[in-house]
Amino acid sequence: MTDRRRPTDPAPYYEAHVFCCTNDRGEGAKRPSCARRGSEKLRDYMKAQARAGGLADVRINASGCLDRCELGCTMVIYPEGVWYHYDTRADLDEIIETHLKKGERVERLIMTPDQKDELRPEQQMAPAAE
Amino acid sequence: MTDRRRPTDPAPYYEAHVFCCTNDRGEGAKRPSCARRGSEKLRDYMKAQARAGGLADVRINASGCLDRCELGCTMVIYPEGVWYHYDTRADLDEIIETHLKKGERVERLIMTPDQKDELRPEQQMAPAAE
Numbered sequence: 001m002t003d004r005r006r007p008t009d010p011a012p013y014y015e016a017h018v019f020c021c022t023n024d025r026g027e028g029a030k031r032p033s034c035a036r037r038g039s040e041k042l043r044d045y046m047k048a049q050a051r052a053g054g055l056a057d058v059r060i061n062a063s064g065c066l067d068r069c070e071l072g073c074t075m076v077i078y079p080e081g082v083w084y085h086y087d088t089r090a091d092l093d094e095i096i097e098t099h100l101k102k103g104e105r106v107e108r109l110i111m112t113p114d115q116k117d118e119l120r121p122e123q124q125m126a127p128a129a130e
Numbered sequence: 131m132t133d134r135r136r137p138t139d140p141a142p143y144y145e146a147h148v149f150c151c152t153n154d155r156g157e158g159a160k161r162p163s164c165a166r167r168g169s170e171k172l173r174d175y176m177k178a179q180a181r182a183g184g185l186a187d188v189r190i191n192a193s194g195c196l197d198r199c200e201l202g203c204t205m206v207i208y209p210e211g212v213w214y215h216y217d218t219r220a221d222l223d224e225i226i227e228t229h230l231k232k233g234e235r236v237e238r239l240i241m242t243p244d245q246k247d248e249l250r251p252e253q254q255m256a257p258a259a260e
Binding site (some may be wrong): 003004005006007008009010011012013016017019022059061063064065066067068075076078079080081082083103105110111112113 | 133134135136138139140141142143144146147149153161190192193194196197198206208209210211212213224233234235240241242243
């Protein structure tokens, strides 16, 4: 399951492919949504920073709902399948530097598969930056 | 590069994660876009079919522009990083049955990394269903 690739598959198109949920459930929705926490502007920031940082083989995409709404803002990075919570530009800078550039992990922000409803204390940071 | 995962990474959240570009550049845009070829309805169809087919650990997401606009409709399936062109519901049925259920490949529809501007003859099928 950890390696679903086949030897005959074409080479990857991107070295890393980031998907930032920008779903907006609108006001009064029962579940929260990433766009309501500022994910659209944060994703734009990450895209610009990745480009400015020369990450040519990395793509920073917006996506629909990643269904971890209570934990947003949410992103997933493939092919490694690592999920992060983020709130601020500083969080994104750290993900770019540590994960995308160095291939390491931002342990503080990583979301585990059993984490469904609540952020860990160290993930509860300031509200989304402007 | 083919395995960016680390042994200490959390288990994957989904077994397979499909991203279908639903970007719409609007009328008169210089480049084509997947939504103009019917990708939104096709993605809705794939999502419903995957659910009806009992693919519980598979998520079918919409995404922003995957930047292979001349080859749309475009999807990518992670973590394996396999890219497909599709035009019809029959294409999607084949991807669900062959790739998602059996773990095999729909060779006819696979897009290679060097394929930037033109579909291969076998990929040029009927226009988007509806």
